[in-house]
Amino acid sequence: MPAPQDGPLLDDAAGRLIRPYTVSNGRTRPTTVLDLLSLVMATGSDPQVHLGPEHTVALELCDGPTSVAxxxxxxxxPAVITKVLLSDLVDCGAVTAHAPAFHDMPTDRSLLEAVLDGLRRQL
Structure with a gap:
């Protein structure tokens, strides 16, 4: 049997092979305040601590400003598990996180309509 890091994280037929809360060692509270719209970006420094495969994939996704969602x-x-992983990366200095800048109100009708339009085009 291969070591856990050698096997696939996802199996097309069975789905996720590892329970989500196992990925975060059962933690459900991030140490950094993040919301779904928080933008994270890699700093370019290598983490000095051992991270799991999900941490590595998350770090690779942070080449440019990317939202938690x-x-x-x-x-x-789940978003809460992703927040825990990202806060681990923030804590070790591998990524930075900040709230997105809204030029208008975040609940501006035109912004919400643009998001809805984008979602409809994806479906």
Missing amino acids: EIAAHLRL
Whole structure:
């Protein structure tokens, strides 16, 4: 039997082979305040601590400013688990995180309509 890091994280037929909370060692609270719209970006420094494969994939997704929601979708993990992984990366200096800048109100009708339009085009 291969070591866990050698095997696939996802299996097309069976789905996720590792329980999401196993990825975060059962932690459900990130040490960094993040919301779904928080933008994270790699700093370019290598983490000095051992990280799991999900941490590595998340770090690779942070080449440019990327939202927590996008990373969670790519990892196929719940948002709370993704926040824990990203806060680990923030804590070790591998990524930075900040709230997105809204030029208008974040609930501006035109912004919400643009998001809805984009979602409809994806479906």
